[in-house]
Structures are given as C-alpha cells and as structure tokens.
Amino acid sequence: MPNKGWILLGVLIVLGILGAMGAVFAWWMATKEPEREPKIEVLAGIGGGLITGIAVGVSALFLEQALSESQKYAAWRANVEIAESIPGFSPGDRDIAGINFSGKSLHNADLRGADLRGAQLRDTDLTGANLSGAKLQGAHLIGANFYEADLSGAHLDGAELQSANLTHAQINVEATTFHGAMVDSHTCWPEGAQQEKVDSTIPNNEGPDGFTGGEKVPHCMLWKDGERTR
Template sequence: MRGVESTASVSTENPLKYWFEHHPGLVTLILLLVLTTAGILLMTWKSSSESTRGLGAGMISGAVVTLALFFVQLSIDDAKNQAADNAEQAAARQAQLSDNAAFRLAVSLQNNLTGFDYTGHSMQGFYLSGKTLRDADLAGVDLQHATLHSTDMSYADLGNADLRGANAHGASFANASLVGADLRKADLRNATLRNADLHGAQLAGAVVDADTCWPSGFLTRQVRLEVRAEPVVHFGRVARPASAGHVCTAHEATPR
C-alpha cells in the first residue's frame, strides 16, 4: 500500500517540484554535469576553429536557457499551487464559519434541547443559561467559558468534555456522565451532581460553596483540597461560611 500511495503522489504532484524537493542530490548532480559540460565546451571553444566555436557557443547558450526555463517553470508552478491552496483554505474556512453560525443560531433559538447531538461542534463561550439539555450528547465537546447558569444537563453525556472556566452556577448534572471531564476553574456553586459519574474528572480550582451537592462517597479529603470553597452570599451578605459542599439528598435533582 505504501508503494501505491507513493506512486500516486508522484503522478499528481508537479514532476519538477517533486524531483527538486525529494531528490535534491540528484538534481544538484545533473546541474553540476551540465555546468561541467559547459566549461569543457568553453575550453574547446577557445582553442577550436570559428565554426566549432559557434557550435560550442550555441550549446552553452542552450544549456543556460534550459536551466533558466527550469527554475522559471518551477517558480510559476509553485505560485499556481500556492494560489490554489490559499483559495481552497479560504473556502473551507468560510464554510466552517457558516456552519458554526447556523449551529449557534439553532441552539440560541431553542430552550428545550433534550437529546440534542453536539458532537463535532465547539460550544466555547456559548450562552446556554436556563436551557434544558437533558440526555444531550456532549461527549468531548468544548464548553470552555460557556454560560450554563441554572442549565439542566441531567442524564447528559459529558464524558471528556472541556468545561474549564464554565459558569455552571445552579446547574444540574444529576445522573450525568462526567467521566474524564475537565472542570478546572468551573463555577459549580449551588450545582447539583447527584448520582453523577465523576471518575477521572479534573476539579482543580473549581469554585464551590455549601449549596454544591456531590454524589454519595465522592466528597473526599482530596476533593476538598482541590476545589476552591466560597461562602454563600445573599444580597451582598454572607449567609453561610465557605464550604466544599455536601452529599446530595433525594430531592436535589433539578436546577435551583
């Protein structure tokens, strides 16, 4: 298979460019032979008859012109290929931007996004406050700095999702899969994680408070050391001191 791929690439690639890039030693040798031949012809030309000198001069001129045409053709082909590549890249970028804009509009116009499949899309910085994303497929999705305030993501698949810096204040992750999710520096104050699967999740610097509820048996000493506990503040006044949260009770399953 490798040999077939190599042959295919040679056939579609500019032959001059291919030999110049992939066999520079051979090209250099050929150029040296041409120049050496030109030198010999020049020496012969100096000591030969007028007719022979004319023939030698013609051969030298032909060699020089051939070399010049070689490099000119190579430059032209490179310029054409670069222009084609730039056009293709610009078209691909425009298509991607249009696709992302349409996706963002579709998400923003709906409040109930239950079961929606977000795979293949970046949702970095999206505003999803108060929306329902129950049972949504968000596995591996980029949700960095997304606004998820009071968002219902219960039963959602957030495995390996990137939630760094996301504002998930008051959000529900009840029964959600957060396996391998990155929650570093996410705002999890007042968030519900009842029965959530947090195996391998990264929580360093996640902001929590006394109202953050965790799955049974998860709130270990290590977790308490990793998260950043903040006091509960109501109307500018401290209602409860800083705490890493508590174990969820049966009724803590929906956004509050």
C-alpha cells in the same frame, strides 16, 4: 473540498510536475548544449510560469476551502446559540468558547474533555450528559441539572454550584475535583459523594440532612428524581 476541487487540484499538481520537469530539462540543456540558449530560455520560462501558476492556484483552492469551513462553523455556532434544546449535543472538535448555554436542554450531550472553563451554564439541563474529563473550572453552574451525568475526571474547581443537582451523577472520588467550588444548602450531591472530600474543598455550609456543603441524596429538598420540586 468538493469533488471538482479535488479534480482541479490533481490537474494542477500534474501540471506542476510537468513544469518542474521542464525547468530541470532546461537546466540540463544549458549545461550540455549552451548553443541552444533561446530554446532553453523559452523552456525555462514555461516551466517557471507553470510552477508559479500552480502555487497560486493551489493557494487559492485552500483559501476557498478555509473560507467555506469558516462559514459552516459560523452557521453551526449561530444555530447552537439560538437553540433551546439540543438533545445529544456534541461539538466534536469545534470551538465552543463563549457560547452561552444557560437555560438550554442538553440531554445526553457528549462533552467529554470539553473546555468549558468560565462557561455560562446556569439552569442548563445536562441530564445524562457525558462530561468526563471536562474542564469546568470557574463555570457558572447555578441551578444546573447533572442528573445521571458522567462527571468522572471532570474539574469543577471554583465553579458556581449553588442549587446544582448532581443526583446519581458519576463522580470519581480521586479524579473529579471541586477545589474552591461555591455551593449553598441546596446543592444536591450524589449518594457516592464523600463528606471528607467535600469538606476539604468546599466552604462549610450544612444542609438539612447534616451534609456539610449542601444536601445529599435522598434528602435533597430542591430536587427529586432529577426534577425541581420548587
């Protein structure tokens, strides 16, 4: 809220307190000096009017603030949707549901705990991104580049990981989940990926190096040093 808005809100609050005090004083006079009824009615009317006016004014201020924030969010979202490269992208507490990130460069993005369920992230470059604890269930991640990304505690259950690059990605064996994820022979897994975990969660699909459910560094044919080879 702009400084002028805070000043006006402060004035309204003070007037509201004065109005309330006037109404209380009018009630006190009515009980102690009923013969002064005309003055009491005037005082009570002024107090009640002030309180009503304050309520309307405060409501208008907060409505104006809400509209302003809504306009700012709409502008921010539009800029994100049209941008091709957003290094260090961080949505903060903004809602990113429905934004199509496919093909965008999101190097070093801060997406910790982000809700990206069902999100469009095809061929998205997430090199060095922090996706720890992110919700990626059912996300469309075909060809996505997670080179050196932090996926510890991320949930990729049911995600499309065909030809995705997880070279040097940080994966927590216990907390990062891939239940029902879809892969192909070119899904590139990091050195620390455990065959047993992949076998138990991903349909059998043996890559060139014998790693069931894709390829494993350093034998990934589609990816090398975080870049596509063909």
